[in-house]
Amino acid sequence: MLRVKYCKDDVIASSDGSSCSNTWRWFSLGARLLKKGMKWRVGNGDSIKFWTNAWVPNFSPLLVHAILPLSIEQVHENVADYLMSSEWKVHKLIGVLPWGVIQSILSIHVDINHGVPDKAIWGLSKNGDFSVRSAYELHFEKDDVPLWEWSFIWKLNLPPKVSHFLWILLHGKLLTNDHRAIEGLTMDISCDRCKAGCENVEHVFRGCNGVIDIWEDIWKGVSKNVLFNAEWKDWLLQNLKRNRIVINKWSNYLIFAVALWFIWKGRCEHVFNANFKLPTSLGKVILTYVVDWFSSTNTLDKGVFRDDNYNWLGGFAMNKGVGSAIEAEMSGIFEGKSLAWKAGYKKLVIETDSMSAVHLLNATLPQNHHLFSIAQACRNFMEEDWSCLICHGYRESNRVAGSLANLGHSLDLGTSVFERPPPRFPFFSMKI
Numbered sequence: 001m002l003r004v005k006y007c008k009d010d011v012i013a014s015s016d017g018s019s020c021s022n023t024w025r026w027f028s029l030g031a032r033l034l035k036k037g038m039k040w041r042v043g044n045g046d047s048i049k050f051w052t053n054a055w056v057p058n059f060s061p062l063l064v065h066a067i068l069p070l071s072i073e074q075v076h077e078n079v080a081d082y083l084m085s086s087e088w089k090v091h092k093l094i095g096v097l098p099w100g101v102i103q104s105i106l107s108i109h110v111d112i113n114h115g116v117p118d119k120a121i122w123g124l125s126k127n128g129d130f131s132v133r134s135a136y137e138l139h140f141e142k143d144d145v146p147l148w149e150w151s152f153i154w155k156l157n158l159p160p161k162v163s164h165f166l167w168i169l170l171h172g173k174l175l176t177n178d179h180r181a182i183e184g185l186t187m188d189i190s191c192d193r194c195k196a197g198c199e200n201v202e203h204v205f206r207g208c209n210g211v212i213d214i215w216e217d218i219w220k221g222v223s224k225n226v227l228f229n230a231e232w233k234d235w236l237l238q239n240l241k242r243n244r245i246v247i248n249k250w251s252n253y254l255i256f257a258v259a260l261w262f263i264w265k266g267r268c269e270h271v272f273n274a275n276f277k278l279p280t281s282l283g284k285v286i287l288t289y290v291v292d293w294f295s296s297t298n299t300l301d302k303g304v305f306r307d308d309n310y311n312w313l314g315g316f317a318m319n320k321g322v323g324s325a326i327e328a329e330m331s332g333i334f335e336g337k338s339l340a341w342k343a344g345y346k347k348l349v350i351e352t353d354s355m356s357a358v359h360l361l362n363a364t365l366p367q368n369h370h371l372f373s374i375a376q377a378c379r380n381f382m383e384e385d386w387s388c389l390i391c392h393g394y395r396e397s398n399r400v401a402g403s404l405a406n407l408g409h410s411l412d413l414g415t416s417v418f419e420r421p422p423p424r425f426p427f428f429s430m431k432i
């Protein structure tokens, strides 16, 4: 019954679904552990894939250790293809694998002549027999222990989908073709775009045709040495930890992470969509995305109080963290009204550059509208014992408010009130 329910084409289905019974979850966990703990014992080398099976003691599949790109033919080769009369063909290995790996291969005894078949054995015991204890230890062994603590990426101000993508990338789970080959999902490890070599993560993000152009486009004037002189993981770490503002007000890590995500997106589009054409200037697309995302999610608003002659009476700027732009605008209006009310003003004309905010405040919103509560709070204020009007105006015409907006990005969360114009903006003293 279990076989009918969960096995498709003799492959055990995932146990992640909530509909699985506990019995099946244990079956499935056991199957995964079995797969992880099994190793090949070399006999005549006919049944073992040289590059994609785990058969060298203490080493994962050799594909990940290759120092040169492999051809498709190579990936298909069996262990027997590297043997000649029970001797290893060392010349086929030198320069393709690190010497330490080659030495481990050479230490493996093979005997083609007696035709002993290859055999899958339990790799965690000396006698090759399965033991519950070793499986238990394997279960609690950490999967891919990262070289660094990557959890800092969750604290970066990034689009959530980019954060998730980074997590997958940094934990070695991105399904590049070399990874897919190890998982048995493909036999072709070459890159679909440039048709060259082995498509691993480093190739996708630093080596493939056109990728260097994208980085240069983003970091104009930075030489290739600076861009690529670090080792792959160091390169990722350095760029993601770099908070320095590189372009306008956007941090290096934000542009870097979004660029990685776009490059991967472009790679997947290319693989799965025959008609896909990469934009000619992906660098520009990436920067535009960063600008749009930043301005739509960093919700801060500001206001300036002025008298009839446009003299400064007071100002405020709010940094509301991450949210929608319209929500920020509405809370800015509410905050301005509260401050004006507390200051005892009896006549208030609110000028906002958000047409949507004006519309929302003049409309009757249904109670289940997601902005009902803030709109209602604003309306209640308007009905107090004072003259309060709201109208549409363009922020560009108001340099003071615009400058407060820029200031707001560096403020702590919450509202900052300025009784006097901030000194760092000399034009505040001007009558506008």
Ligand SMILES: [Zn+2]
Pocket: 191, 192, 193, 194, 195, 196, 203, 207, 208, 209
């Ligand atoms: Zn490529």
